[in-house]
Amino acid sequence: MAAKYEASCCPLCSSLDIAPFFEDKRRAYIRCCDCKLVFVPKCYWLNRADEKAVYDLHENDAQDQGYRQFLSRLSRPLLERLEPKQKGLDFGCGPDPTLSCLLEEQGHQIDLYDPLYFNNSSVFSKHYDFICSTEVVEHLHNPNEDWNTLFKMLKQDGWLGIMTKLVADKQAFSRWHYIHDMTHICFYSRETFDYLAQRFNVEPIFVAKDVILFRK
Numbered sequence: 001m002a003a004k005y006e007a008s009c010c011p012l013c014s015s016l017d018i019a020p021f022f023e024d025k026r027r028a029y030i031r032c033c034d035c036k037l038v039f040v041p042k043c044y045w046l047n048r049a050d051e052k053a054v055y056d057l058h059e060n061d062a063q064d065q066g067y068r069q070f071l072s073r074l075s076r077p078l079l080e081r082l083e084p085k086q087k088g089l090d091f092g093c094g095p096d097p098t099l100s101c102l103l104e105e106q107g108h109q110i111d112l113y114d115p116l117y118f119n120n121s122s123v124f125s126k127h128y129d130f131i132c133s134t135e136v137v138e139h140l141h142n143p144n145e146d147w148n149t150l151f152k153m154l155k156q157d158g159w160l161g162i163m164t165k166l167v168a169d170k171q172a173f174s175r176w177h178y179i180h181d182m183t184h185i186c187f188y189s190r191e192t193f194d195y196l197a198q199r200f201n202v203e204p205i206f207v208a209k210d211v212i213l214f215r216k
């Protein structure tokens, strides 16, 4: 499988300093030596239709208490920091938006965006007091552009809340269930979030193992 892929630079920071990190039966994984993003070269990506078939399988239900509990690990620390009645965006909300319900129940107003299920491009010309994105950034085809967009839509002093599982080391990576989802193509480490913080001049707060808040 070696050398089947072509990856010339890091899709997040554009560094040319990239190196093979791991291979399994299905895919190769490359790591950026600068921002420490681990990424899957394009030749291993699913096509859009197959990707959507995987997303359609995610049976997340806005009334499911377990799922609400899972999302509250992001909503709780975010809500603690928000002023009342703020305007937010759920970026990559999926087919059955649930985080937005948790936040709206607390008096905030939320726009929804998802390229497959709520393709409402008007959000890109708006500005938000807060943006949340749960289990989304690991799916991004163009992380460089998408992170730019997220921070551009965020107002000064606004909050960006992210949920994604973080890369530990190579040994843990090789046994990681997270890489078995073929729609997961970007894997962030703590250093990647430090890189993003520096790039966008924001402060990262690691509130849980897989929950990160940025203050603009």
Ligand SMILES: [Zn+2]
Residues within 6 Å of the ligand: 010, 011, 012, 013, 014, 015, 032, 033, 034, 035, 036, 037
């Ligand atoms: Zn990089």
